[in-house]
Amino acid sequence: KVTEHIDNAKGKTLFSIEIIPPSKGSNSIGDLLSGIEPMMELNPPFIDVTYHREEYLIKDMPDGGQKEVRTRKRPGTVGICSAIMHKFDVDAVPHVLCGGFNKEDTEDLLFDLSYLGIDNVMALRGDIAKPFNVFKPKKGGHQYASQLISQIKDINAGKYLYEELESETHPDFCIGGAAYPEKHYEAQSMDIDFENLKRKVDAGMDYIVTQMFFNNQKYFDFVNKCRANGINIPIIPGLKVLATKRQLEILPELFFCDMPEDLRKGVAAAKDNAGAREVGVEWCVQQCKELKEYGVPALHFYTMSKSNTTLAVAKEVF
Ligand code: FAD
Numbered sequence: 001k002v003t004e005h006i007d008n009a010k011g012k013t014l015f016s017i018e019i020i021p022p023s024k025g026s027n028s029i030g031d032l033l034s035g036i037e038p039m040m041e042l043n044p045p046f047i048d049v050t051y052h053r054e055e056y057l058i059k060d061m062p063d064g065g066q067k068e069v070r071t072r073k074r075p076g077t078v079g080i081c082s083a084i085m086h087k088f089d090v091d092a093v094p095h096v097l098c099g100g101f102n103k104e105d106t107e108d109l110l111f112d113l114s115y116l117g118i119d120n121v122m123a124l125r126g127d128i129a130k131p132f133n134v135f136k137p138k139k140g141g142h143q144y145a146s147q148l149i150s151q152i153k154d155i156n157a158g159k160y161l162y163e164e165l166e167s168e169t170h171p172d173f174c175i176g177g178a179a180y181p182e183k184h185y186e187a188q189s190m191d192i193d194f195e196n197l198k199r200k201v202d203a204g205m206d207y208i209v210t211q212m213f214f215n216n217q218k219y220f221d222f223v224n225k226c227r228a229n230g231i232n233i234p235i236i237p238g239l240k241v242l243a244t245k246r247q248l249e250i251l252p253e254l255f256f257c258d259m260p261e262d263l264r265k266g267v268a269a270a271k272d273n274a275g276a277r278e279v280g281v282e283w284c285v286q287q288c289k290e291l292k293e294y295g296v297p298a299l300h301f302y303t304m305s306k307s308n309t310t311l312a313v314a315k316e317v318f
């Protein structure tokens with residue numbers, strides 16, 4: 001379990017990563033595994049594998065009707081988790097979503113994960129599917145991650161949708177969840193978002209992974225607020241190494257994170273992407289050193305399934 005890895009490290013900061021299943025027809029599982037293999041030299045005790053929904057334009061409807069956009073889940077998360085556990089002997093943390101799943105689908109997925117020997121899940125609402133501008137759960141599914149966490153806790157207690165078993169042999173997942181030191185973009189205020197985070201903790205979340213941030217003070221303030229309000233579970237900082245000039249604009253748009261002025265200036269002054277990457281790596285090295293000094297449980301890198309930039313940073317820090 002992620003929390004056991006943290007406890008066993010006895011205050012030493014762990015190195016961990018998040019990877020993304022390839023979209024169909026792009027990389028093979030072999031490419032994915034060889035892409036991340038160089039990072040294994042840093043011994044990540046766990047690897048997160050994201051889950052996604054994609055939309056498709058169906059041009060020829062079988063019933064001859066109008067073309068329409070449909071969203072469906074991107075396959076790969078479960079299979080990739082199993083593959084990395086076998087190839088690298090590390091724990092896999094599949095992301096499980098509210099979006100696209102009803103409660104029965106969720107229960108079935110969790111049993112499949114448990115049969116594969118997976119003991120950790122990251123419970124998330126999921127991004128809004130592109131054709132919509134508000135989150136729409138599948139009929140019979142969850143609206144919020146806190147409800148998904150409650151369902152996982154029920155399964156951990158042997159309480160399933162249509163039966164309650166006394167047996168001791170039921171899954172026992174360690175449950176991670178997301179938090180946003182700079183506020184989730186839909187929340188009206190930091191305080192409302194924080195109240196909603198507390199619902200997830202009360203529902204049984206075991207640890208937090210934060211959205212990416214480029215200003216450590218945002219993380220420190222967030223941790224202080226959590227501790228002052230009785231949230232005492234591990235808070236793992238999520239980190240992204242800025243690697244291109246375009247990411248200076250795109251990352252704040254996609255992830256609603258502030259770009260410090262010095263980082264902006266450094267990247268703007270770089271003459272090309274290679275120069276921007278150098279600035280991004282150096283920035284992240286400094287962030288990581290400070291976070292490590294502060295005693296964070298792990299430095300968790302959003303790698304996009306590529307090793308280069310993450311390794312460039314991690315080798316300076318670990
Ligand atoms: P929630 O905790 O449910 O919060 C969503 C919004 O609802 C927030 O604004 C919150 O304040 C509000 N809210 C919560 N509870 C209530 C309530 N009871 N009443 C009213 N408002 C409420 N997306 C993917 O699609 N796939 C992934 O694999 C993935 N991995 C991620 C990993 C991390 C570490 C992070 C930080 C994000 C990830 N995301 C992923 C993105 C995530 O799905 C989105 O940010 C999503 O918009 C919110 O998910 P959540 O689990 O934080 O939602």
